[in-house]
Amino acid sequence: MVDFSTLINTKDGIQSRRIFHDQAIYDLEMERIFARCWLFLTHESLIPNTGDFITTKMGQDNVIVVRQQNGKVRAFVNSCSHRGARVCAAEAGNTRSFVCSYHGWAYGIDGSLQGVPLEKEVYNNQLDKSSHGLVEVALVDSFCGFIYGCFDPQAPSLREYLGEAAWYLEAWMDAPGGTELIGPPSRSMLYCNWKTPGENFIGDMYHVGWTHASSTQVLFSQSPLMALQGNASLPAPAEVMGMHFTSRGGHGAAITYGGRGGIYATARENEMLLAWLAAQTPKVAERLGEVRAKFYNSAWDGTIFPNNSFLVGPNTFKVWLPRGPGAIEALTWTWVEKDMPKELKRIIARNMNQTFGTAGMLESEDADNMESMTQSNDGLVTRRGTLNAQMGLGREREDVVMPGVVSDAMINELSHRGFYRYYQEMLVAESWDELRANSSKWKKAHLER
């Protein structure tokens, strides 16, 4: 029997390797994390009209996300209440109904059962259609246009769930004029555990210079990130280069100051982005303050717990859908600011696909690491061991402006420790009430030495 409360040691930055392998742990993750947390679904910009829908997964549950008559977005489990076949085979589109491919039961976009073929003849009019609608996802809400869903009606609001991370995320998600995703996503298979890419994106700036040594040399020659190439030296102390944060809900990021520009293929493309950022920065500063205006101009890598990651700079937006302990489906979009000129949006999308898309140069470099980090734990003796995320221990602090727990060292594993702190808490806690009770003291695990 697994003692789930001993998998993670936040204070010392140690994690059990079993969390990347054991089926029992995975099953509990589905129940306690994926059936209880807010999970990314889609963006308002991808389903603007009544009847617009997309299909995706929450954990391993197939769901349909659809825009209603009244403009609200609702989500339903994509499985017929009769014999369980899917009611929508398309990835996206516009519709007035969802019709099961097995016997033709038809559901409205509000999830209600509207039509049953031969209802009178074969059911003698005794089928209670009102109790046979599609199962609805309890909560759907959006933050800066990014739509999330949650199966658990007891969960906190999306805003409360994002917690301190919301303050940071606004620096790019709530850019003047708003942001949007360029759809559709690319979809690819990786044989890794779903947490592995999440912990990489949440703030691993240590790997950039090494894993991506070749691509930083070729692609980022005009970027501050070039300084990391080869992990031989740092051009400035890590605290001058950026910061790290973690939050109550395990969300976190590394922020590299001034790193958002300079990563595009040509000088002209880089100048275009820099001119755009320079023009927007005063507006950001006015609305969100100087600190977040600095973040707006920075490169970020971050993860929203549990399985939603993003970069600012290469502007990738990712979801890691679990497919058992050793496999995921990666969904990848490009995000842009709505008001950007069309040409700049295209430049950003091109760059994103060249770096973090399915044929992306950096993406494929990460993939091997993520897979071997997972697969090494197939070995019984190997997975008896633990992993080390101790970088930056003792340098955590609170700040008067920046919420959560922060560290002034950009190359750091504070956000890893925060991710796994919350991960274990979610696995162990029976209820959201229990989680809420811990909220006043969560920082202690990071700050008390």
Added chain:
Amino acid sequence: MTKHNNEREVTREVRDEIERFLFREARLIDSEQEREWLETMVDTEITYQVFSRQLRYRKDTRGSGDKEVYFFDDNYADLAHRVELCETGMQWVADPPNRLRRIVGNIEGFEGERAGEYRVYSNCMVTRNRMVYEQMSYAYGREDILRRGVDGRLKLLQRVVDFEERFVRGKNLLFIL
């Protein structure tokens, strides 16, 4: 992709030349001679695109948003970056080396819209072996435009791949298709 069934087929001589071009290209790419491929077979005005279509219902014409995502949307400079990446000596994903093997078939050649240009269709089956345990396969069709240069040699001016495998099981497409 537009099909041009009423186009004029190229002569047998040109067809042979096109076939030799595609086979040489396959051999260069599969034997890590990307630099040679880029410099001798690729037109500097190239457009190189590989895209994936979101799956929608046939009758659905009203859905919002783009329907394609471009894995490659490269010009000559972008392709040069990909080749440089192989040459840094620090591309860990290709060390130990990946082994590619492709079969090119169903080759058809038609006279292009401009003189000295040919529209060429071909199908590809690629197997990539890498590390000890990984083997991946990819099948796709290509629609190319080859252009005859001033030196009389054919070069690749445009390649469009409408990639059919929506969920890419072979992890990534980090190779020349």
